[in-house]
Structures are given as C-alpha cells and as structure tokens.
Amino acid sequence: QVQLVESGGGLVQAGGSLRLSCAASGLIFSSYTMGWFRQAPGKERELVATINGGGFSTYYTDSVKGRFTISRDNAKNTVYLQKNSLEPEDTAVYYCAACFTSLATMCRSREKYNFWGQGTQVTVSS
Helix, strand or coil, X not given: CCXXXXXXXXXXXXXCCEEEEEEEECCCHHHCEEEEEEECCCCCCEEEEEECCCCCCEEECHHHCCCEEEEEECCCCEEEEEECCCCHHHCEEEEEEEECXXXXXXXXXXXXXXXXXXXXXXXXXX
C-alpha cells in the first residue's frame, strides 16, 4: 500500500520560510517523479514544482521561481519543498504526489499522478 505523508505546514508571517516534507512508502521511490501541488480556497489545485526520480531535473511554476526549492533524498524516500520569502498568496493546502514515469516533463498535470498525500495547510499572514 502506497502512502505519502506530508508534514511541515503551519502559520508563518509574510517573508518567512517553511520546509515541507513528504515521506513515501510502499513504492520504489526513485522510479517516480515527485510533485508538489497546492490548492487555495475556491481555486483549482495547481502544480508548484516537480523533481525527477534521480533528483537532477526540476520544474517550477513561474510564481514560485527563485523562492521555492524542491529536493529529494532517495535514501530516505522523502521529497522536500523549501519555501522562502513567503507571501500571503502562498496560503493553501500543499499536497505531494507521485508520477510513475522516467520523463519528468510528462508530469505537469495532476491527471498524470498516481498517488497523493493528504495535504498540509500553509497559512501566510500579512
């Protein structure tokens, strides 16, 4: 049984930082591109960042480039999202997800993802 468990969310002031973690089990972790998505109230779930199985290829949506960094530790079956210079617009539930493909460019839409975590709330106050 595949499980993805996010942690690290919380309340932070604008300009602050948070690091989200997602621990995976029940899958061959390095075979999956991992993605972070977020969903704000009343909005659709959007892709934030992806990282391929080897950890050498990353993608960021324009609104987080230069502020967020995705990384992974395959020895720990964990993917991270370091979030700096947080803005109130970053307030959302953040989800990690696993996409089974060797081509990370295929994992740009949520329909491509096989497994999802339960989400962690991030609230940025102004």
